[in-house]
Amino acid sequence: MSTATHTERQETAAPAIELKGISKAFGPVQANKDISIRVMPGTIHGIIGENGAGKSTLMSILYGFYKADKGDIFIAGKKTDIPDSQAAIAAGIGMVFQHFKLVENFTVLENIILGAEDGRLLKPSLAKARKSLMKLADDYGLKVDPDALVQDIGVGMQQRVEILKALYRQADILILDEPTGVLTPAEADQLFRILGRLRSEGKTIILITHKLREIMETTDTVSVMRRGEMTATVKTAETSPAELAELMVGRKVLLRVDKKPAAPGPVILDVEGLRVVDDKGVERLRGIDLQVRAGEILGVAGVAGNGQSELLEVLGGYQTGKGSVRVNGTALDLTGNKSDGQSRRNHGIAHVPEDRQREGLIMEYQAWENTAFGYHKDPAYRSGMLMDNAAIKADTVEKMERFDVRPPNPKLAAKNFSGGNQQKIVLAREIERNPDLLLIGQPTRGVDIGAIEFIHEQIVALRDQGKAILLVSVELEEILALSDRVAVMFDGQVMGIRDASQTDEKELGLLMAGITDTDAPHSIEEIEDNLAHAGGDPHKEV
Amino acid sequence: MDYITLIQLFDSTVRLATPLLLACLAGLFSERAGIFDIGLDGKMLAAAFFSAAVASLTGNVWLGLLAGIAASMALSLLHGLASITFRGNQLISGVAINFLAAGLTVLIAQDWFQQGGRTPSLIGGARFNPITLPFADDIAQTPIIGPLYAELISGHSILVYLAFLAVPATWWLLYRTRFGLRLRAVGENPAAVDTAGVSVIGLRYAAVLICGVLCGIAGAYLSTALQAGFIKDMSAGRGYIALAALIFAKWRPWYALWATLLFGLFGALETRPDVIEALVNFKVQGQLLAALPYVMTVIILAGFVGKAIPPRAGGEPYVKER
Amino acid sequence: MDVMPKWAEVVLVPLISLLLAAILSALVILGIGEDPVAAVKLMVSGALGSTYGWGYTLYYATNFMFTGLCVAIAFHARLFNIGGEGQAMLGGLGVALACLYIPWPHWSLALIGAAAMAAVFGAAWAAIPAFLQAKRGSHIVITTIMFNFIAAAVLNYILVNMLRPQGSMDPATARFPDATKLPTLHDILAPLGIEFSKAAPANISLLVAVAACIFLWVLIWRTRLGYEIRAYGHSESAAKYAGISPVKITMIAMIISGGLAGMMAINNVMGEAERLVLNATEGAGFIGIAVALMGRSHPLGVFLAAILFGFLYQGGAELALWTSIPRELIVVIQALVILFTGALDNMVRMPLEKIFLALRAARAPKPERKPVEPAE
Amino acid sequence: EPALIFDLGGKFDKSFNEAAFAGAQRWAEETGESFREIELQSEAQREQALRRFAEAGSNPIVMTGFAFGDALGQVAGDYPDTDFVIIDMVVDAPNVRSVVFNEHEGSYLVGMMAAMASESNTVGFIGGMDIPLIRKFACGYAQGVLAVNPDATVISNMTGSTPAAWNDPVKGSELTKAQISQGADVVYAAAGGTGVGVLQTAADEDILSIGVDSNQNHLHPGKVLTSMIKRVDNAVFDAMSDGPGMEKGFNVMGVGNEGVGVAIDEHNKALVTAEMQAAVDEAAAKIADGSLEVHDYMSDDSCPSLSF
Ligand SMILES: Nc1ncnc2c1ncn2[C@@H]1O[C@H](COP(=O)(O)OP(=O)(O)OP(=O)(O)O)[C@@H](O)[C@H]1O
Ligand SMILES: Nc1ncnc2c1ncn2[C@@H]1O[C@H](COP(=O)(O)OP(=O)(O)OP(=O)(O)O)[C@@H](O)[C@H]1O
Ligand SMILES: [Mg+2]
Ligand SMILES: [Mg+2]
Numbered sequence A: 001m002s003t004a005t006h007t008e009r010q011e012t013a014a015p016a017i018e019l020k021g022i023s024k025a026f027g028p029v030q031a032n033k034d035i036s037i038r039v040m041p042g043t044i045h046g047i048i049g050e051n052g053a054g055k056s057t058l059m060s061i062l063y064g065f066y067k068a069d070k071g072d073i074f075i076a077g078k079k080t081d082i083p084d085s086q087a088a089i090a091a092g093i094g095m096v097f098q099h100f101k102l103v104e105n106f107t108v109l110e111n112i113i114l115g116a117e118d119g120r121l122l123k124p125s126l127a128k129a130r131k132s133l134m135k136l137a138d139d140y141g142l143k144v145d146p147d148a149l150v151q152d153i154g155v156g157m158q159q160r161v162e163i164l165k166a167l168y169r170q171a172d173i174l175i176l177d178e179p180t181g182v183l184t185p186a187e188a189d190q191l192f193r194i195l196g197r198l199r200s201e202g203k204t205i206i207l208i209t210h211k212l213r214e215i216m217e218t219t220d221t222v223s224v225m226r227r228g229e230m231t232a233t234v235k236t237a238e239t240s241p242a243e244l245a246e247l248m249v250g251r252k253v254l255l256r257v258d259k260k261p262a263a264p265g266p267v268i269l270d271v272e273g274l275r276v277v278d279d280k281g282v283e284r285l286r287g288i289d290l291q292v293r294a295g296e297i298l299g300v301a302g303v304a305g306n307g308q309s310e311l312l313e314v315l316g317g318y319q320t321g322k323g324s325v326r327v328n329g330t331a332l333d334l335t336g337n338k339s340d341g342q343s344r345r346n347h348g349i350a351h352v353p354e355d356r357q358r359e360g361l362i363m364e365y366q367a368w369e370n371t372a373f374g375y376h377k378d379p380a381y382r383s384g385m386l387m388d389n390a391a392i393k394a395d396t397v398e399k400m401e402r403f404d405v406r407p408p409n410p411k412l413a414a415k416n417f418s419g420g421n422q423q424k425i426v427l428a429r430e431i432e433r434n435p436d437l438l439l440i441g442q443p444t445r446g447v448d449i450g451a452i453e454f455i456h457e458q459i460v461a462l463r464d465q466g467k468a469i470l471l472v473s474v475e476l477e478e479i480l481a482l483s484d485r486v487a488v489m490f491d492g493q494v495m496g497i498r499d500a501s502q503t504d505e506k507e508l509g510l511l512m513a514g515i516t517d518t519d520a521p522h523s524i525e526e527i528e529d530n531l532a533h534a535g536g537d538p539h540k541e542v
Numbered sequence B: 001m002d003y004i005t006l007i008q009l010f011d012s013t014v015r016l017a018t019p020l021l022l023a024c025l026a027g028l029f030s031e032r033a034g035i036f037d038i039g040l041d042g043k044m045l046a047a048a049f050f051s052a053a054v055a056s057l058t059g060n061v062w063l064g065l066l067a068g069i070a071a072s073m074a075l076s077l078l079h080g081l082a083s084i085t086f087r088g089n090q091l092i093s094g095v096a097i098n099f100l101a102a103g104l105t106v107l108i109a110q111d112w113f114q115q116g117g118r119t120p121s122l123i124g125g126a127r128f129n130p131i132t133l134p135f136a137d138d139i140a141q142t143p144i145i146g147p148l149y150a151e152l153i154s155g156h157s158i159l160v161y162l163a164f165l166a167v168p169a170t171w172w173l174l175y176r177t178r179f180g181l182r183l184r185a186v187g188e189n190p191a192a193v194d195t196a197g198v199s200v201i202g203l204r205y206a207a208v209l210i211c212g213v214l215c216g217i218a219g220a221y222l223s224t225a226l227q228a229g230f231i232k233d234m235s236a237g238r239g240y241i242a243l244a245a246l247i248f249a250k251w252r253p254w255y256a257l258w259a260t261l262l263f264g265l266f267g268a269l270e271t272r273p274d275v276i277e278a279l280v281n282f283k284v285q286g287q288l289l290a291a292l293p294y295v296m297t298v299i300i301l302a303g304f305v306g307k308a309i310p311p312r313a314g315g316e317p318y319v320k321e322r
Numbered sequence C: 001m002d003v004m005p006k007w008a009e010v011v012l013v014p015l016i017s018l019l020l021a022a023i024l025s026a027l028v029i030l031g032i033g034e035d036p037v038a039a040v041k042l043m044v045s046g047a048l049g050s051t052y053g054w055g056y057t058l059y060y061a062t063n064f065m066f067t068g069l070c071v072a073i074a075f076h077a078r079l080f081n082i083g084g085e086g087q088a089m090l091g092g093l094g095v096a097l098a099c100l101y102i103p104w105p106h107w108s109l110a111l112i113g114a115a116a117m118a119a120v121f122g123a124a125w126a127a128i129p130a131f132l133q134a135k136r137g138s139h140i141v142i143t144t145i146m147f148n149f150i151a152a153a154v155l156n157y158i159l160v161n162m163l164r165p166q167g168s169m170d171p172a173t174a175r176f177p178d179a180t181k182l183p184t185l186h187d188i189l190a191p192l193g194i195e196f197s198k199a200a201p202a203n204i205s206l207l208v209a210v211a212a213c214i215f216l217w218v219l220i221w222r223t224r225l226g227y228e229i230r231a232y233g234h235s236e237s238a239a240k241y242a243g244i245s246p247v248k249i250t251m252i253a254m255i256i257s258g259g260l261a262g263m264m265a266i267n268n269v270m271g272e273a274e275r276l277v278l279n280a281t282e283g284a285g286f287i288g289i290a291v292a293l294m295g296r297s298h299p300l301g302v303f304l305a306a307i308l309f310g311f312l313y314q315g316g317a318e319l320a321l322w323t324s325i326p327r328e329l330i331v332v333i334q335a336l337v338i339l340f341t342g343a344l345d346n347m348v349r350m351p352l353e354k355i356f357l358a359l360r361a362a363r364a365p366k367p368e369r370k371p372v373e374p375a376e
Numbered sequence D: 001e002p003a004l005i006f007d008l009g010g011k012f013d014k015s016f017n018e019a020a021f022a023g024a025q026r027w028a029e030e031t032g033e034s035f036r037e038i039e040l041q042s043e044a045q046r047e048q049a050l051r052r053f054a055e056a057g058s059n060p061i062v063m064t065g066f067a068f069g070d071a072l073g074q075v076a077g078d079y080p081d082t083d084f085v086i087i088d089m090v091v092d093a094p095n096v097r098s099v100v101f102n103e104h105e106g107s108y109l110v111g112m113m114a115a116m117a118s119e120s121n122t123v124g125f126i127g128g129m130d131i132p133l134i135r136k137f138a139c140g141y142a143q144g145v146l147a148v149n150p151d152a153t154v155i156s157n158m159t160g161s162t163p164a165a166w167n168d169p170v171k172g173s174e175l176t177k178a179q180i181s182q183g184a185d186v187v188y189a190a191a192g193g194t195g196v197g198v199l200q201t202a203a204d205e206d207i208l209s210i211g212v213d214s215n216q217n218h219l220h221p222g223k224v225l226t227s228m229i230k231r232v233d234n235a236v237f238d239a240m241s242d243g244p245g246m247e248k249g250f251n252v253m254g255v256g257n258e259g260v261g262v263a264i265d266e267h268n269k270a271l272v273t274a275e276m277q278a279a280v281d282e283a284a285a286k287i288a289d290g291s292l293e294v295h296d297y298m299s300d301d302s303c304p305s306l307s308f
Helices: A003-012 A055-062 A085-090 A108-113 A122-140 A155-168 A185-200 A212-218 A241-249 A308-316 A341-346 A356-360 A367-371 A389-402 A419-431 A449-464 A476-482 A505-512 A524-533 B003-032 B040-058 B061-085 B090-113 B145-153 B158-176 B178-188 B190-195 B200-226 B238-248 B253-270 B273-280 B286-304 C006-031 C036-048 C051-076 C084-101 C107-136 C140-163 C185-192 C205-222 C224-234 C236-241 C246-263 C265-273 C284-294 C299-322 C328-343 C345-363 D016-031 D045-055 D068-078 D103-117 D132-148 D163-167 D169-181 D193-204 D232-242 D274-289
Strands: A017-026 A029-039 A044-049 A070-075 A093-096 A173-177 A204-208 A221-226 A229-235 A267-277 A283-293 A297-301 A322-327 A349-352 A437-441 A468-472 A485-490 A493-499 D003-006 D036-039 D061-064 D084-087 D096-101 D122-129 D153-160 D186-190 D208-213 D224-230 D249-253 D260-262
Touching: A017 A055, A029 A055, A029 A070, A029 A221, A029 A229, A044 A055, A044 A212, A044 A241, A055 A070, A055 A093, A055 A173, A055 A204, A085 A093, A093 A155, A108 A122, A108 A155, A122 A155, A122 A185, A122 B158, A122 B178, A155 A173, A155 A185, A173 A185, A185 A204, A185 A212, A185 A505, A204 A212, A212 A241, A221 A241, A241 A449, A267 A308, A267 A468, A283 A297, A283 A308, A283 A468, A283 A493, A297 A449, A297 A476, A297 A505, A308 A341, A308 A349, A308 A437, A308 A468, A341 A349, A349 A419, A356 A419, A356 C236, A367 A389, A367 A419, A389 A419, A419 A437, A419 A449, A437 A449, A449 A468, A449 A476, A476 A505, A485 A505, A493 A505, B003 B040, B003 B145, B003 B158, B003 B178, B003 B200, B003 B238, B003 B253, B003 D169, B040 B061, B040 B090, B040 B200, B040 B238, B061 B090, B061 B200, B061 C328, B090 C284, B090 C328, B158 B178, B158 B200, B158 B253, B178 B190, B178 B200, B190 B200, B200 B238, B200 D169, B238 B253, B238 B286, B238 C140, B253 B273, B253 B286, B253 D169, B273 B286, B286 C107, B286 C140, B286 D153, C006 C036, C006 C328, C006 C345, C036 C051, C036 C299, C051 C084, C051 C185, C051 C205, C051 C224, C051 C246, C051 C265, C051 C284, C051 C299, C084 C107, C084 C140, C084 C246, C084 C265, C084 C284, C107 C140, C107 C246, C107 C265, C205 C224, C205 C246, C205 C265, C205 C299, C224 C236, C224 C246, C236 C246, C246 C265, C284 C299, C284 C328, C299 C328, C299 D036, C299 D045, C328 C345, D003 D016, D003 D045, D016 D061, D016 D208, D016 D232, D036 D045, D045 D061, D045 D068, D061 D068, D061 D232, D068 D084, D084 D232, D096 D232, D103 D122, D103 D132, D103 D186, D103 D208, D103 D224, D103 D260, D103 D274, D122 D132, D122 D163, D122 D169, D122 D193, D132 D153, D132 D186, D132 D274, D153 D163, D153 D169, D163 D193, D169 D186, D169 D193, D186 D193, D186 D224, D193 D208, D193 D224, D232 D249
Parallel strands: A044 A204, A044 A221, A093 A173, A173 A204, A297 A468, A297 A485, A349 A437, A437 A468, D003 D036, D003 D061, D061 D084, D084 D096, D096 D249, D122 D153, D122 D186, D186 D208, D208 D224
Antiparallel strands: A017 A029, A017 A070, A221 A229, A267 A283, A267 A322, A485 A493, D224 D260
8 A cells, every 4th residue: 555546546536436326126125226426535434324224235236245236336436347346355445244254263364365365375375464464453553363263252353353354455445334333332432543544544434334423423424325215415524413313214313312210119130149151161250249120220331241141141041050040039040940031031031132133033933923932832822732823913913013113014024124123023022021120132233223212212111110121232322321220240240330320431431341440540551451351252242 | 803804904994984085075175165965975876887887988997087077077066056056955956966876877877788787897907906005015024014014005096095195185275275265264154255255156166076076086986996897876875974974074184084984994893793703702693783883973973072063154055135 | 025926936936847857857768768758648647647546656655745744844943854764664663563562453543553653663763863962962964874774774683583474584574463454545435435446555644644744734833842943943042042942842853753754654564565574664764855855844845745756656666667767767857856846946936036026027117116124 | 478577676686686587588589579577666566566567467477586475465366367476485376386496505505616615714605685585595505615614614794784785896895805804715695786796806806706696607707616596587487488377386496406506607617626516416416306405594594504
């Protein structure tokens, strides 16, 4: 990357990317309709839109992953044919996909050189890549362990690998599709610092995100997509979050959670000395004590991989543990044959799992079948020896209506709903059970703001009915917005519990790094070091 | 059991393991690229026939070998067409290929030779003959290493050496070359390969074709090296055993060698009830003996081999657009 | 969102695929110098042209229904049971023991008893690989392959050394007593005034097989167990979340699977041979894999695929009887049918989908329809 | 028009089905007439083929293999005007001719030759599947060996327990090599297609082999000591020649009526010493006149000279 090249480009002032009239249909679904967009070199261009608006599709077309049905692509003013990703790479485009495209059981280095090897033998390629990697790491502060297996590193690291992949291929144009969906605030901040750095070097960046704050803070221009069409492109400086939200959803959106102060009742969940050892013999929970009362939301914050998942799993009945867990005063079986999801549900525990696609739903099942998932033994869903499918379907129709699931078609397979609507199906199933205790993990991951608003409202409403809610989220903003009290986990332990109204992101951030004396000054290095040595398995949370 | 018996047992192990090893490596290439292949048996059978047929017609075993490889590759292409291009079910395609080979070999054999689905017996240059390695005869009398070298190491057909060389070659190709890196990647996450600008389809076809080549050699070994001609169904289910060995080997080349040698050893032991009787001190009933390799496999699998994790994208066609 | 109407998917695609298989088969028949038209005629009339032909077609189909269902139920739990062959062999042993050693007063009781024994034996033979998979992580594909070989050895031993009547050349049991003789379709249909061939071996087991198809359909789509089995098959992690035990589902699915394979024996051993012979299963366990795959693991699909294979078997037998076409040709035809309907179905589907999309676009001139609710 | 039904092994099984086919062809060539035939694919087709041919007017209907016994027992009564000939099995019906072979006698003779040809005093037997018929072969063979040389060792192996055992020449080879390493220098194969591998390997390893059912001496001239021939071809030829209305009943084909015997021709003449020839002739004569009785495994399911 010579400096001459990009100054040259800026002088010509042709858009780095120009798309003209791009259309793409998947079977009967028109994902992109006649889309045109220009992105100027050396800028960060944001793209927002509801789930399923067609953002990822458009970017995949630009990257040659999909072929457009119609339309032209111009790179630096030149009409360029991008039939496959190879052509995109040759045109200087790099893309970090929403779902990472990494080979999990390869090392970081192997992932970096895949497809960009020099020559037929690996050894020289690897040596050369190792060197460039060092340099890139130094230049941009993108440190990774080149010999670690991708499956052993956290999502934040995996994303770094994806960015490094693009930089290693000398990308001038970098596309990031929802890069912060899985990052902690600290990681996200770092990512944006790096993006700023890249922009200052003249690289062009396209950023897709659902988070308006990120758009406002980092982008130069922003485009809004709706139902496959590009509805607006505006200068970031000349717009506001409220306006963007409205452009996106087509109505006014409440951006803050509106909730009354909590009125906590008796203790519903009482956890004492909870320990969990995973299959590999690593202690994941190292003596957890916490309580959740009726009518309150306890938020559990923490960097992914510090035991939050295990906490949910053991409470949800699909991980064994030691210690004491009482619900409404009754002790739960943590190891024996009463330790399963069914028994937990019988105790009045409902659970919205962290990963709706891997746990909460059977993607091939139709909506109505998913409505019964976990509750399929409910007598109400039964007629004689059989399942009462008619009853389940009727129930589903009702729930879909109450939760505004779109389309309200109980016979559509789960995989054919958008992420937000998938999440609503899970929430409807769990909340409508009227549980005493609701466990809820990452309720709004990858969900657009319209749906977030709705989901947050439902959670608060449940609290107001006097239910106990244990909320796990890596979004500090969400934790602070919803919780009444916040417990911060680090390395399998609770570092502290704070009143949500008495704390802020900074204090929580330090607790998340395992630092309890939150008033003393701390360096970034100290925090990073602490995080690196936590015994977490960050991968589990992906 | 004396030393010579042991050598003989291992000698037999090597012969029995060779076709399994070749087929196992063949499956390894295919499955590492994400294409499951239960059609190994059919490909071996087709290759066994065509190599024997062409060797018999031309008198040249090398031409036979080429024909066998070509036949096996043709079936590989069919498998590729079904499971890569048309994203069909890989298991069904494999089953169909096994049926196709079982039927077509006999039909064609009968049509060409009218010998009841057999090829004529191969003689002379139409067969792979054992190779005596240098000095084998000279040192045969030396204690310990003499028999080891002269009996066990020397005296196999060239295809055996080829098969054993194929193990390090496979390892090298898979772990030391660009092609291998991409091949392994495409079996784990084809989207990663695709977005890296490499053709998933091209890689998978390449893998499937290499699988064809190796199955072709395995089949040719059966009919032109171990035997002197083709008879119907002569693969006798070895493709399935190779598949079992592949899972056993956890899709790794060196493990594949040990796994197939183990299966070979079980097979060799089955032919030597006298050795087993000497070991266990009682007469082993015939059918029990026949079941022995399989029982041993199950025991070893249950007792000593952990979970085998197949290539993550295995068995699934690569679909970008639903 | 489906591109094609359901009828096209369910009827048109398989039909065109079959047609392609038929065309290629015809070419092969031409290739060996025979007349394909005559051959097809002979196959169709031989297999479907008389109650006699139907009797054989249905007899084979009965076998394949049982083994097809066996593979299908395991598939629903994402278990690949290649062991249907061995499980059916053991089922045969169960039937033989039940018929030989229990003095049944009436065939109906014998049928129930023998079917139960067959199911128990088959299930037991499947339970071991299931247990090893669930508890020890042994790959079920290998263990079931191994158990096929072990079953063959066990059966060989028992028939040659234990159950064979003294001095009999045949490694087979004695004939079962008359009281265990199952009514054939002729016997069943005669009271209804329907003339059915007396010679054909199709028997009441067919009804059991059909009942098994229905039972399995109900089990899979209408019961909680079936719901759990499918859920586990789709996603093990989600199943765990829902409180579905992987060990339990693996064991139950395989036990049902093995039981179904075992029950094949009431057809071939009790209904047809009326004694247990060596290799009584004749590869039906393997055909079951093709049947289940072609039937997309749906009981109705299995039923239809089983009939198709029954037709191929009986049609092939007629070809072998009246022409000099070698029996291997039938194997080739089977291969082509499996290939085209099972593995190359997209070759037919893809162009058809294009046609239907184009038709749809033509019908709805304004493509401004709202996109259907998106997936993530 | 007569009909011939082959057993599941198929008409080219290198064994008795093939011999039957040869007999039928010889008949067809000599008479210029034709016959129907079918290779079975499944057990259920036994009865089917019998009935279909009977209904189509084929007469006589010849079938090879003991496995037809049961089906023929069911069918014969329904077609009293059709003559049936079953080989290798006895079916007691007025319209059935049963032809059985004393394989143990022929095997006895080749066993004698094996023992005399052996220099290591160790000989081998390789069977296909472990079924009574094959034990009958093995048992007769072992008796013949021990009659000549009571100190000889007979190694006996079976190939397997699935139908693949009849078509696995590779395994046949391996078994042969295993027997050679145990000292065997003559092996007798009764294993269908697997035997092809046995004879091949014996020839490659320069020991002697003994063929079975049909005369296999020509396969490896000078390497096949002899073949135990079982004249299934004659039985079929006779049946077809006799035609409808043939004599029914129970035909035992033994050494006495040349139903079984040893094959000596130009391919193995050099291997057969005068002494051998004399011994075999003498034993054959004694068997024929009843003064020597070879124990038949089937008579009591046991063998005095070999354990299974
Ligand atoms: N061939 C098949 N293979 C796999 N799954 C199938 C097949 N046919 C139907 N299914 C699935 O079976 C389930 C129920 O099938 P069913 O035949 O009951 O259809 P349905 O129209 O949903 O009936 P109902 O509305 O009465 O439940 C559905 O999930 C459907 O997708
Ligand atoms: N590979 C595919 N095959 C079929 N349909 C697809 C495919 N990918 C996307 N779609 C459909 O295209 C539409 C646009 O999807 P896309 O992924 O581009 O949306 P998005 O804006 O990125 O949504 P999200 O915010 O959830 O990531 C959706 O209706 C989706 O279901
Ligand atoms: Mg997207
Ligand atoms: Mg998304």
